[in-house]
Amino acid sequence: MTAPSQIALVTGSSGGIGAATAERLHAAGTVVIGCDRTAPDSRPKWLADFRELDVTDEQAVHDTVTAIKAEFGTIDVLVHAAGILGNEPHLLTTPSSEFARVMAINATGAFSVLREVGLVMQAQRSGSIVAVASVAAKEARRAYVPYNASKAAVLNICWSLALELGPDNVSVNAVCPGPVNTAMWNQLATRAGGSDPDGDQRARQARAAQIPMGRFAEPEEVAATITFLTDPANRYLTGLSLDVAGGARLGMGS
Template identity: 85%
Template sequence: MTAASRIALVTGSSGGIGAATAERLHSSGAVVVGCDRTAPDERPPWLADFRELDVTDEQAVQATVAGIREDYGAIDVLVHAAGVLGEVPDLLATPSSEFARVMAINATGSFSVLREVGLVMQAQRSGSIVAVASVAAKEARHAYVPYNASKAAVLNVCWSLALTLGPDNVSVNTVCPGPVNTAMWDQLATRAGEGAPEGDQRARRARAAQIPMGRFAEPDEVAATIAFLTDPANRYLTGLSMDVAGGARLGMGS
């Protein structure tokens, strides 16, 4: 199979890492089907197709994956980038309802998407899966515990899926970004800066100073790593959790 003949499904395709990845896969010649909770006002040229999908709706996930498989004959690549940050930063201030909401989207939703696409790839005995986790999944933090815990769940599900699908010639990996210039970080920085533009910039500078490379990633830098992991030439790579974080977990940078 060549890169140009692949059918790629990208969840969270409407913005940030998902959009950058969809565009990069399209540039390699893949036919890209995007999924997100809401349709874009105008479908971008890098998406051959778009399906609205709420990943917390298990039946909708099953129907969407089955529909794409039926319409295109295969799903060769899955990039699962859909996710949310959460609303309450402090663990002791986090109600159970908020923990459950974030876990439903990031953990259970990921499980449903990965399972359904995994079944398709197992049947066709080929494929490549990359899920977007986070460096926050690999360490303890005071803040945003529902998000951190949910991304840790993504890591473990993907490791288990790599074990299960390895004999079927399916690779399963995760990328773990640090801070990225996306709407999700905008949301976090605004809260840290208490809504004031100058506070937002202070929060950004403070976080960037903790990163050895001294800056945030751009979405396309994460997309480049995802493209590498899904390239047919790299199909022997599986079970990886690759940090794309400018060294953010090194020493005091964590």
């Protein structure tokens, strides 16, 4: 008898790590529902359904999770990949409004989504949650402090939820990418390059030189780790924060 397909909810599914993960989960036989603030130009074949969702809207998060559970009967997997970098690289010039904006999306948004899906998984006594954090969550850095702080919050939310949901057979883990070839790092490299027409490429090369493997990750490489963590065979893994960073925190650090 063929086992029923898992039902997965992926936030931030319209691009980057979220899109790569949704595609990989689909290839593994999972039914994938995507959520993002904006819909993709055309629904990819690997999305069974798509819901527009602003993770800062607590009521919308509740309503979306409730509707998905009602329609599909279960939510077996949550991959929370929604997040932003922010606009101000320097702590002393970051207005509190920008700090609050980044925290609202990255930290409070993660809290709301993980809480709502966690309640579903607690009731059904099974499930797997993976949130995308960052290696920046684990160290002091000079730049993009709101982003770093928000991703540190994501880690602690995951650890706390792993403690709370462990008795209910629900695993909760985080992946911590280093630089990845996504629109977010393109944005950062462009800013770092300034007015120099080749500055973004130089910024990329300088950053890659700090990574032992000498290159950025591809979104699919991060997605592979996420998919591994959501496999029912690996459900005993919980409370982890796995660096997917080519050794970026070794030696020169990230």
